[in-house]
Amino acid sequence: MLGRLFRTVTFGLAALALVGGCGSPTAKYRRYETYVRKMELGTGNDKFRLSGPNLSSVDEVVTALYGTPDEPALPALDEVEVAQVLDLAKLKLAAGPVGSDEQGNVRGLYREHCAHCHGITGDGWGPTAAFLNPYPRDYRPGKFKFKSTPVGYRPTHDDLKKILLEGIPGTAMPSFKLLPDLEVEALVHYVKYLSIRGETERTLLEMLMAGEELTKDTRLVTVDVSTPELKTRQQDELAAVKDRVSTVVKRWQSAPEAVVAIPARDSMTAEQLDESRRRGRDLFYGAIANCVKCHGDSALGDGTLTDYDDWAGEFIGKGPDQQQLIKVFVAAGLPEPRNIKPRNLRQGVFRGGLRPVDIYWRIKNGIEGTPMPAATMKPEGDASAKGLTPTDLWDIVNYVESLPFESISDPFQAVPAIPRERL
Amino acid sequence: MGRFWSLLFLLVPILGVGCFVWAMAGLWPMRGHWLPEDVSSHGHVIDGLFMFILYLTGIIFVATGLVFFWFLWKYDAAQNAEPVRFMHGSHTLEVVWSIIPAGTLVFIAIYQMDAWADAKLRRPMLPGPDGKLNTADDIPKPPIAEITGRQFEWRIRYAGEDGIVGTRDDVQLVNDLRLPINEEVVLSIKSQDVLHSFFLPNLRVKQDVVPGMKQFVWFKAQKTGVYDIVCAELCGWGHYKMRGRLTLQNRSDFDRWLGQAHAAQNQAEFTPASGEAE
Numbered sequence: 001m002l003g004r005l006f007r008t009v010t011f012g013l014a015a016l017a018l019v020g021g022c023g024s025p026t027a028k029y030r031r032y033e034t035y036v037r038k039m040e041l042g043t044g045n046d047k048f049r050l051s052g053p054n055l056s057s058v059d060e061v062v063t064a065l066y067g068t069p070d071e072p073a074l075p076a077l078d079e080v081e082v083a084q085v086l087d088l089a090k091l092k093l094a095a096g097p098v099g100s101d102e103q104g105n106v107r108g109l110y111r112e113h114c115a116h117c118h119g120i121t122g123d124g125w126g127p128t129a130a131f132l133n134p135y136p137r138d139y140r141p142g143k144f145k146f147k148s149t150p151v152g153y154r155p156t157h158d159d160l161k162k163i164l165l166e167g168i169p170g171t172a173m174p175s176f177k178l179l180p181d182l183e184v185e186a187l188v189h190y191v192k193y194l195s196i197r198g199e200t201e202r203t204l205l206e207m208l209m210a211g212e213e214l215t216k217d218t219r220l221v222t223v224d225v226s227t228p229e230l231k232t233r234q235q236d237e238l239a240a241v242k243d244r245v246s247t248v249v250k251r252w253q254s255a256p257e258a259v260v261a262i263p264a265r266d267s268m269t270a271e272q273l274d275e276s277r278r279r280g281r282d283l284f285y286g287a288i289a290n291c292v293k294c295h296g297d298s299a300l301g302d303g304t305l306t307d308y309d310d311w312a313g314e315f316i317g318k319g320p321d322q323q324q325l326i327k328v329f330v331a332a333g334l335p336e337p338r339n340i341k342p343r344n345l346r347q348g349v350f351r352g353g354l355r356p357v358d359i360y361w362r363i364k365n366g367i368e369g370t371p372m373p374a375a376t377m378k379p380e381g382d383a384s385a386k387g388l389t390p391t392d393l394w395d396i397v398n399y400v401e402s403l404p405f406e407s408i409s410d411p412f413q414a415v416p417a418i419p420r421e422r423l
Numbered sequence: 424m425g426r427f428w429s430l431l432f433l434l435v436p437i438l439g440v441g442c443f444v445w446a447m448a449g450l451w452p453m454r455g456h457w458l459p460e461d462v463s464s465h466g467h468v469i470d471g472l473f474m475f476i477l478y479l480t481g482i483i484f485v486a487t488g489l490v491f492f493w494f495l496w497k498y499d500a501a502q503n504a505e506p507v508r509f510m511h512g513s514h515t516l517e518v519v520w521s522i523i524p525a526g527t528l529v530f531i532a533i534y535q536m537d538a539w540a541d542a543k544l545r546r547p548m549l550p551g552p553d554g555k556l557n558t559a560d561d562i563p564k565p566p567i568a569e570i571t572g573r574q575f576e577w578r579i580r581y582a583g584e585d586g587i588v589g590t591r592d593d594v595q596l597v598n599d600l601r602l603p604i605n606e607e608v609v610l611s612i613k614s615q616d617v618l619h620s621f622f623l624p625n626l627r628v629k630q631d632v633v634p635g636m637k638q639f640v641w642f643k644a645q646k647t648g649v650y651d652i653v654c655a656e657l658c659g660w661g662h663y664k665m666r667g668r669l670t671l672q673n674r675s676d677f678d679r680w681l682g683q684a685h686a687a688q689n690q691a692e693f694t695p696a697s698g699e700a701e
Contacts (some may be wrong), residue, residue, distance in 0.1 A: 059497070129485065148693070167576055167597055174576040175597040178668055191646070265691035300503060356691040387538070394691075403589055 025068040027097070027111070030121040030333075031059060032140060032201045034036060037332040039209050050208075057219035058204050061241060066197045067121030069120050069362040070096045072190075075200075079246040085253050086196070088188050093182070094190035109183055110190045113176060122194030124311070125335060132172045133333050138190060138200020138311050142251070143369040146352030151374055153258040159321050160188045162353070170349040184296045207244055262360050263390045265397070273398060280399025283392055289394070294342040294371060299403050301344035310369035312337035340370055351376055359397045425502070429495030436488030440481065454496035459624045460669065462650070464643040466627035468538045476531065498674060524660050542628075566611040566639065567602070572619035574633055575661035581681060594684045600668040603677040604644045612638045620656035623669060629655055644671045651656060 036055065040048050067073030071093045074082045078105075098108035111120070117136040119126040124138030137144070146163060147155035164184050167175035176184055208220050221241065222234040268276060283289040284299070296303035308316065315334055316325040330336055343351070351359050352367075366374035378387030403409060427456050443470030446456040458470060551560030569577040569588040579600050584591035588611065611619045614632040621640070622629045630640045672680065 113664075148695075169578065172574065174574065178597045178666055259695040260693075261695055262691075262693040355688055360691075402593075403623045410589070 014310050016345060024097075027120050029062075029197075030123060030125075031055065031106060032123075032198065032205065034315055034329055035140075037054065037206055037329060039205050041328070042209065045403050051216040053217055054208060054214070058208055060202065061204060061220050062197065065200060065241075066193070066422070072193060075242070075249075077242055077249065079242075079247050080249050080253060082249055085209060085249055086193050087185075090186040090189040091193050092180075093186035106183065107397070109186055109346050113179075113187065114191075121412055122191070123200060125333070129335065134171055134340065135311075135338075135355065136172070138198075139195040140202065141314070141369075142195050142199040142248075143310060145367050146259060146358075146362075147365075147368070149255055149258040149359055150260060151368045155184050156255045156259060157188060157192070160191055161185070164188060166353065168351045170347075170351050188192070196248055196252060199247050202246045203248060204241065215416060219404070220326065222393075230392065252403045260361060260365055262364075265356060265394045274394045276398045277402050280395035280397070283388070284398050284399055289388060289392070289396060290320040295345055298408075299345040299419060301342040303342055304371070305339055305341065307340050307371045308337050308372075309340045342372075344402055345403045346406070346409035348409075356397055356401065360393055363393055363396055363400075425499040426496060428649055429492055429499065432488070433492040434494055435570065436485045439484060439488070443481070446698060447568040448640065456467070460646065461625065461627060462644055462646040463628070464645055465538075465541060468541070469627040471537055472538055475534075477679055479527070479531075508532055542640075546639060547609060564607060564609045564641070566609045569611045569613065570600070570621060570666070571613045571615050572621060572654065572658075573615035574659045575654075575665040576618065577665070577667040578615075579620075581684075583681075592685070594681060594688055597683060598652075599670070601670040601672055601677055603674040604643060604647055604671050606626075609641045609642050617658050618656050619654050619658050619665070620633075622653045622655035623650065624653065625650040625669075631656055643692055647671050647673060 065075040072095045074088050092112040096108045098112045100106050115126050116128045117126045124137035129136050144155040147159035163174045167173050221237045225231040225234050284291045294303040295301055314331040315321050354420045364375050366372050376387040378385040380389045446453040462550050510662050548561040548562040549561050550556045565586050569580045577598055579596045580588055581594040582588045612630055615632045620631045626642045628640050628642050632637050650669040650672055652669050667670035
């Protein structure tokens with residue numbers, strides 16, 4: 001009798017496990033734990049922790065604005081037309097589980113092509129991320145390296161699209177050139193969406209911290225509207241949230257206005273080109289451009305090897321407590337920080353593209369999130385001012401372009417004339 | 424009941440052959456399941472070898488299937504009242520069925536040698552300093568492009584005008600290979616990370632690539648069009664999408680396109696479409 005009951009229960013549990021175990025759990029966005037930790041430490045009190053209600057109130061607002069990984073949504077804002085930046089129809093192609101809908105349109109492009117490395121949340125921490133060097137990009141701070149706009153500005157749609165089409169040589173990012181244009185477009189929109197969502201989460205956490213008298217029960221937006229005062233308060237808080245979101249979206253919307261024009265490079269004879277490279281070389285080693293400081297005496301990228309990029313640096317800083325902070329933030333989910341390497345310019349691998357305009361942009365604009373600074377510019381012909389002219393920049397570009405083809409850059413050419421005899 | 428099973432066994436050779444015939448005929452739902460279109464000059468040799476081995480193994484497959492069927496049919500327990508007799512084996516039979524397959528394998532090994540040499544050893548040559556082909560100073564034809572496989576894309580580096588890969592006038596692209604038709608084309612193949620295999624199904628070319636080694640493949644394409652480049656060696660999670668596009672063009676179209684790609688790569692001026700210029 002007891003045995004029979006036992007068997008029934010066991011079979012029942014096994015059947016439940018079979019039914020329940022099939023299919024993966026619904027994808028969820030991960031909370032921005034590292035930024036939460038940063039906010040907590042920002043209070044100056046090591047023991048301070050944001051409470052569950054504090055944090056879930058932010059989560060709820062972010063979800064209300066942007067939906068879920070399966071059902072993305074766009075915030076409705078008065079000040080700015082979000083649809084100009086993000087196309088909801090395209091987002092839906094990229095969102096959701098991999099597959100296709102009833103009409104045979106593809107779905108879940110982001111999870112098929114990107115989420116392995118960049119993560120469902122776009123936090124650069126997908127399942128394969130730990131094995132990659134450099135780490136995949138964390139979109140949430142809204143910072144991207146290879147773009148036509150200066151540091152501090154968002155990349156344009158075309159900047160991101162170029163990365164998807166061409167890939168990034170020297171990193172694990174492959175090219176998606178052969179995907180249909182609609183699918184690439186959908187992915188670009190989705191990357192922007194995750195980025196804007198992440199930036200919103202950051203700014204809302206900041207807003208929560210900025211509020212007066214933060215207690216365990218403080219909510220980003222009041223839920224209880226039983227009295228007229230509370231109702232007004234909720235309205236004000238919602239307006240403040242929308243204001244912050246508008247600021248985030250506007251930065252993306254205005255990116256095309258910040259694209260940096262590049263004056264044409266003069267066409268040169270071979271002698272003029274040699275002369276230009278020599279000038280570029282002098283600037284490379286000179287005090288104003290001072291490329292040598294990081295890229296090293298022989299441009300092998302061995303000048304400064306102790307820096308971190310902003311994706312780690314914004315948390316761990318540069319202070320004496322850096323090692324301690326690394327422990328704290330790694331525990332909160334930060335990828336184990338690695339020192340950022342200045343580019344070895346002798347390999348001929350240019351991550352942001354090898355067109356002269358790409359290299360010019362890198363030098364003129366700097367590279368967002370890295371120690372590569374923007375060039376200080378001065379007008380042509382002003383010898384007294386400190387800075388670089390467009391001609392100077394082209395000289396540096398010409399020099400940099402020539403580095404991979406110097407004989408010492410080529411291991412085959414650099415083989416000693418008389419090889420060592422076998423012992 | 425016993426003979427039912429022997430008939431079931433008879434279905435193995437029948438259905439097996441049927442599948443192949445169906446696929447060769449290209450009937451629904453096996454359309455496009457036979458060999459892809461061959462646009463190379465040497466492909467018929469590879470296909471010939473493939474068909475030769477297929478027919479050979481096909482005959483053996485059918486014969487073995489029929490023998491199995493015949494034994495099952497003849498010695499069905501329900502039809503045979505005689506007791507089972509054991510025999511210890513036949514030395515002659517064993518010698519025969521060892522020598523015939525061995526001889527067949529040796530034949531295949533010798534028969535395919537010329538095709539192997541054409542594909543792997545006899546690289547197209549150019550006349551050397553004496554200006555004459557087929558003399559001792561001939562030089563191997565240099566590759567028109569170097570292709571580097573990496574997880575999960577094919578990076579392409581055209582030799583450019585000087586014909587040397589690794590110089591300033593190289594044109595660097597990804598996943599989009601274009602080649603001229605009606606001439607011997609040599610490609611050098613490398614890998615940056617793990618094992619890949621560079622496979623051009625329509626040109627009957629397949630070459631495994633090992634990191635640290637440089638391989639050469641050569642072929643002559645005979646028809647313009649757009650074809651696939653695929654990776655034929657499991658190289659990681661993205662192996663299935665490590666695809667490239669091969670576009671075969673006339674020499675003049677190819678030269679024009681390469682010129683445009685070179686110009687695009689040397690873009691040295693940028694005017695924003697919108698917004699203020701600085």
